[in-house]
Amino acid sequence: MGHKRDDWNRKYQERGSQQFQPEVYLVQNVHRLRPSSVVEVACGDGRNALYLCRQGFDVTGVDFSEEGIARLCRFAAAENLKLRTQVMDAEDTFALAALGVFDNAIFIHYKPSVETFRAVASLLRPQGILLMTSFNRQHLIESPHFSSDLCYENEEFLYADGSLEVLEYVSYTDDRGWLDGYIFRKLVP
Numbered sequence: 001m002g003h004k005r006d007d008w009n010r011k012y013q014e015r016g017s018q019q020f021q022p023e024v025y026l027v028q029n030v031h032r033l034r035p036s037s038v039v040e041v042a043c044g045d046g047r048n049a050l051y052l053c054r055q056g057f058d059v060t061g062v063d064f065s066e067e068g069i070a071r072l073c074r075f076a077a078a079e080n081l082k083l084r085t086q087v088m089d090a091e092d093t094f095a096l097a098a099l100g101v102f103d104n105a106i107f108i109h110y111k112p113s114v115e116t117f118r119a120v121a122s123l124l125r126p127q128g129i130l131l132m133t134s135f136n137r138q139h140l141i142e143s144p145h146f147s148s149d150l151c152y153e154n155e156e157f158l159y160a161d162g163s164l165e166v167l168e169y170v171s172y173t174d175d176r177g178w179l180d181g182y183i184f185r186k187l188v189p
């Protein structure tokens with residue numbers, strides 16, 4: 001994990017002061033989220049977390065990159081947006097369990113292990129929404145040098161957690177390539 005974290009810290013250090021646009025799949029589906037809290041796991045420097053704050057959500061953003069979280073905090077302060085952040089390893093399921101309970105959770109351009117996927121699903125209130133999107137197998141076939149740890153296998157998360165029902169599973173393309181999007185709803189026990 002050390003190398004990967006260093007790589008991400010370097011990427012965020014080298015990024016200019018510009019904030020990236022939120023993920024289109026999230027913007028298109030934000031109406032499907034429930035009020036009012038959302039956790040973004042692997043939030044980076046926060047383009048999605050900041051967008052959700054502006055939409056009125058009570059946002060928690062976590063990432064293992066101190067530089068990413070520091071940038072997110074600077075962006076938030078500049079807009080006077082309030083959110084919670086935490087530097088943590090998203091693959092540490094004990095640390096995830098300590099985050100609390102949420103109405104929604106998102107993974108954007110992050111591929112969790114199945115353990116982390118389930119740990120995040122278990123943070124959701126009944127009927128809570130889990131939205132995720134990242135590059136897929138087709139993207140890797142077309143761009144073999146692309147980072148495979150960001151690419152979902154076909155149907156990888158479709159049946160990964162019995163406490164979730166699938167509202168949507170789509171493969172789509174945008175100007176960056178091929179992606180898979182999922183929207184799940186937590187079942188009422």
Ligand SMILES: C[S@@+](CC[C@H](N)C(=O)[O-])C[C@H]1O[C@@H](n2cnc3c(N)ncnc32)[C@H](O)[C@@H]1O
Nearest residue numbers: 008042043044063064065088089090091108109
């Ligand atoms: C492609 S970026 C996406 C960031 C953000 N979700 C977005 O859409 O802009 C992947 C992020 O995952 C984070 N990351 C990778 N492995 C992680 C881990 N084990 N725990 C926490 N964050 C991790 C990186 O620091 C980076 O910010």
